[in-house]
Amino acid sequence: MDISRPDQTGPRAASRVIVPLVILVLCAIAYYLTTTFDRVPPILKRGIQPSDFPQLVILLIAALALWLALRDREPAPPPLPATVYITMGLLIGFSVLALVDLFIALGAFAVAMSAIWGERRAWALALVGLVVPVAVFFLFDIVFEIRFPRGVLTNLWYG
Amino acid sequence: MDALLSGLVALADPELLLLIFAATLGGVLVGALPGLNATTGVALLLPFTITMEPIPAIAILITIYCAATFAGAITAILINTPGTSASATTCLDGYPLAQRGEAGRALGMAAVSSTIGGVVSIVCLMAAAPLLARAAYNFAPPEYFALTLFGLSMLATIGDGSPVKNIVAGAFGVLLATVGIDLLTTVERFTFGFNELSEGIGFVPVMIGVFGISELLVQASNLNVKRERITMKAIRLPSRADYRKTWKAILRSSGIGTFIGILPAEGATVASMIGYNEARRWSKTPEEFGKGSLEGIAGSEAANNSATGGAMVPTLALGIPGSPTAAVILAGLMVHGIRPGPTMFTEQSTFAFAIFWAMLLVNLMFFFIGLFGARLFARVTLVPVTILWPVVFTFSIVGAYALEQSMLDVWIAIGAGIIGYLMRRYGFSVVPLAIGLILGGMLETRLGQSMVMLDERWWLMFTRPLALFFFVLTALALFGPLIWGRVFAQRAPVQSTGE
Numbered sequence: 001m002d003i004s005r006p007d008q009t010g011p012r013a014a015s016r017v018i019v020p021l022v023i024l025v026l027c028a029i030a031y032y033l034t035t036t037f038d039r040v041p042p043i044l045k046r047g048i049q050p051s052d053f054p055q056l057v058i059l060l061i062a063a064l065a066l067w068l069a070l071r072d073r074e075p076a077p078p079p080l081p082a083t084v085y086i087t088m089g090l091l092i093g094f095s096v097l098a099l100v101d102l103f104i105a106l107g108a109f110a111v112a113m114s115a116i117w118g119e120r121r122a123w124a125l126a127l128v129g130l131v132v133p134v135a136v137f138f139l140f141d142i143v144f145e146i147r148f149p150r151g152v153l154t155n156l157w158y159g
Numbered sequence: 160m161d162a163l164l165s166g167l168v169a170l171a172d173p174e175l176l177l178l179i180f181a182a183t184l185g186g187v188l189v190g191a192l193p194g195l196n197a198t199t200g201v202a203l204l205l206p207f208t209i210t211m212e213p214i215p216a217i218a219i220l221i222t223i224y225c226a227a228t229f230a231g232a233i234t235a236i237l238i239n240t241p242g243t244s245a246s247a248t249t250c251l252d253g254y255p256l257a258q259r260g261e262a263g264r265a266l267g268m269a270a271v272s273s274t275i276g277g278v279v280s281i282v283c284l285m286a287a288a289p290l291l292a293r294a295a296y297n298f299a300p301p302e303y304f305a306l307t308l309f310g311l312s313m314l315a316t317i318g319d320g321s322p323v324k325n326i327v328a329g330a331f332g333v334l335l336a337t338v339g340i341d342l343l344t345t346v347e348r349f350t351f352g353f354n355e356l357s358e359g360i361g362f363v364p365v366m367i368g369v370f371g372i373s374e375l376l377v378q379a380s381n382l383n384v385k386r387e388r389i390t391m392k393a394i395r396l397p398s399r400a401d402y403r404k405t406w407k408a409i410l411r412s413s414g415i416g417t418f419i420g421i422l423p424a425e426g427a428t429v430a431s432m433i434g435y436n437e438a439r440r441w442s443k444t445p446e447e448f449g450k451g452s453l454e455g456i457a458g459s460e461a462a463n464n465s466a467t468g469g470a471m472v473p474t475l476a477l478g479i480p481g482s483p484t485a486a487v488i489l490a491g492l493m494v495h496g497i498r499p500g501p502t503m504f505t506e507q508s509t510f511a512f513a514i515f516w517a518m519l520l521v522n523l524m525f526f527f528i529g530l531f532g533a534r535l536f537a538r539v540t541l542v543p544v545t546i547l548w549p550v551v552f553t554f555s556i557v558g559a560y561a562l563e564q565s566m567l568d569v570w571i572a573i574g575a576g577i578i579g580y581l582m583r584r585y586g587f588s589v590v591p592l593a594i595g596l597i598l599g600g601m602l603e604t605r606l607g608q609s610m611v612m613l614d615e616r617w618w619l620m621f622t623r624p625l626a627l628f629f630f631v632l633t634a635l636a637l638f639g640p641l642i643w644g645r646v647f648a649q650r651a652p653v654q655s656t657g658e
Contacts, residue, residue, distance in 0.1 A: 019585050023327070030334065030349075038346045047610030050346035053603045054337045061330045064323050074321065077584050080380060087379040088577060091372070094556075095573050098566065106556060110549035117382055119545035128549035136557050144210050146561045 016076060020069035027062040031055060086116050101151025106133045162504070163285075166512025170520070175215050179517060182219045183524045184532075186226025191536045192547065193234050194378050196243035197227035197427075198484045198590075202366040203551070205491050206558035213495040214510055218517040220491050224484045225277060225467050225521040226528075228427050232269035232460055233533060234540045236262055245427035245463035248435035252448065252455035259451060263395040263533075268453050269460045270529035271397055272409045276461035277522035279413040280420065280468025285515050287421070289504045291476040296501040300608035301620040305629035307602045310423035310479040312636040314591040317429065317483075321586060322637075328587045332595020333602060335360050342600075343607045355567045362490035364559040364572040365596055369589040370487075371555040372576025375548050377583065382544065396530070397453070405457040408438040416462035420469020426482025427463035427470075434462020468518060475499050475511060478601065483590040486597050494562065 034051040090112055097105035111129035119125060140146040141157070148154050170176070182204075189200035200223045208216035231246030236253030249269065256265040298306070314329040315322035338349040339359030350356040397405070412434035419430040438458025439448045448455045470481030471488075478499040480486035492499055503511050559572035579589045613619040620626050 033349060037348055040344045040346060044344065047343065047607040047615065050341040050344045050348055053606065054334060054348065057330050057334045057337070061327055061334070064327045064330070067323055068327070072321065072323070074586055077586075080584075081382075083382055084376055084379045084580075087376055088580075091573050091577065095570055098569060102556075102560070102566075102569075106553050110553060113552070114545045114549045117379070117545045117548075119543070124543070124546050128546055128553075132550050132553050136553055140557055140561060144207070144561065146557075147564060148560070149566055 020065040023065040101153045162508035165509040169513040182222035186223040187230040190227030190230025199370040201487045206561040229273040248459040255451035267395045272457040272461040273464040274526040276413040276465035280417040280465035284468040288476045292501040292504045301626045304605035305626040309629045309633045312633040329591035329595040332592040333599035336599025364568040368572040368575025369579035373579030376580035408454045408458045409461045412461035413465040416465030417469040420466035427466040430466035431459045431463035435459040
């Protein structure tokens with residue numbers, strides 16, 4: 001088998017088309033959005049209309065995505081391990097839980113991620129899920145005077 | 160001369176010196192931890208500097224940059240895993256030497272060549288940056304537009320990815336830079352009703368996302384990788400015979416690294432590869448390369464550290480980042496209200512020279528820290544990922560939030576992390592995205608100003624000699640490798656038949 005020419009069939013070949021296709025769809029959406037931008041009268045436009053530059057960039061990306069779809073022969077990457085999907089899921093879960101309390105979300109994410117990645121020692125889980133978030137909270141709150149969003153836990157400190 | 164001295168005086172504050180020492184330790188730690196690198200380290204540390212004055216804040220970021228670039232050699236030599244991508248070529252000879260029980264000798268050579276490379280490049284920086292700034296003082300918008308375009312075109316050549324994919328990623332970064340109110344017309348673009356987006360997408364959350372959180376996902380896919388550390392008694396300075404053998408490689412790579420660093424967007428990784436290859440090409444014993452050659456370590460390490468100084472030349476003098484980490488430092492400068500460019504050496508000369516002196520100091524500090532602390536830092540290379548990455552995540556999120564104190568920035572960081580990971584998985588480097596985001600605003604503003612200046616006759620830009628020069632360089636950066644590739648592809652069979 002000629003190893004210089006990757007497999008042209010099956011899911012691997014499909015991924016080579018899917019990525020440029022996704023880029024093209026995103027370009028189409030972005031281009032549509034640029035058509036909704038306000039236009040300014042010629043006397044105020046200062047060289048170019050607000051939509052001109054983004055449209056130019058979008059067209060460049062679309063043209064290069066087409067080139068990739070037709071010419072790119074890079075082999076598709078191997079399948080993702082389950083831990084990546086789970087970690088991505090945890091990231092999305094973190095984003096939702098952060099609405100309740102940022103530091104509860106940070107602690108929960110750290111413990112869950114560490115455990116899923118194989119950590120079983122209680123002290124290590126306590127370190128990443130409790131000690132570090134609490135230390136970071138007080139470091140930023142007291143030293144850098146950053147006010148975190150109010151939540152179930154942070155309200156205990158802010159009153 | 161006054162600026163040189165006033166910069167030195169500004170740095171001669173015990174508190175600041177202590178801060179730089181601590182940052183050097185932190186930078187070495189960041190560089191020694193596999194998965195973390197100078198760019199990620201600087202992006203994560205940036206939010207910690209927001210309440211500081213500009214000189215200590217930027218000095219800390221620069222310190223992390225220099226120290227982490229050096230420290231990548233520690234893991235490269237001891238566990239055959241480059242702490243930073245710039246040390247990948249150091250693995251080739253460092254690890255075989257360590258396997259032969261000469262880890263201390265390899266680290267000694269890495270420390271010496273890194274320091275020499277760093278010092279050479281900073282001397283060049285001190286001389287070249289003000290000259291370049293003076294040359295750029297009379298640039299008009301068309302010249303700046305052409306220069307920025309050239310900086311972006313250099314993205315095609317970075318890393319080992321496809322040039323087309325690099326340009327797509329860079330253009331995506333430029334597109335992200337158009338989010339918010341258009342500065343020329345005050346029209347809102349891509350804000351989706353979020354007031355926080357009116358001022359555009361923040362650099363810091365995107366940097367934290369694409370460099371920090373995307374790396375977390377990369378680590379999630381590499382959990383089965385086992386690392387074994389080679390123990391080492393003590394670091395050993397090179398002998399006189401070692402110096403005799405390597406001094407040419409060190410000096411040559413220092414020059415190469417400085418030059419590569421000055422080129423927009425090219426950083427320490429490209430410099431180390433070219434430095435290593437040139438060291439092998441000019442060596443009297445090329446057969447030793449890959450089996451434990453000291454010249455290989457010297458060539459790689461002198462080049463990657465000298466690229467740090469070189470990269471700061473266009474960053475400070477023109478506002479065009481010379482490397483991925485310099486792009487994050489550029490974002491840091493903007494966050495602190497400092498506008499890099501020609502006026503930096505007239506209006507903020509004390510600041511500029513204080514930063515130069517800080518870089519020089521860091522290079523001397525990490526030499527001694529490397530000599531006396533390498534054994535200690537070697538231990539941190541085996542911190543379990545199950546502890547390291549949850550901690551990195553906590554700092555990433557709090558850092559993303561801290562700058563604007565906005566939860567939207569947290570979600571932008573998470574989104575940028577997932578997008579960054581998917582980009583990396585499908586062969587798109589995230590570095591062009593970051594640089595495109597930083598340069599995008601400048602590119603559009605300069606284009607608009609040029610159009611006003613030239614009465615909307617854009618083709619007149621090609622009649623301006625300096626702008627034309629940069630357009631030619633842009634064309635060479637984009638199409639040069641393609642043409643070269645074709646020329647050499649045609650010639651290769653001729654050479655192989657011995658004609």
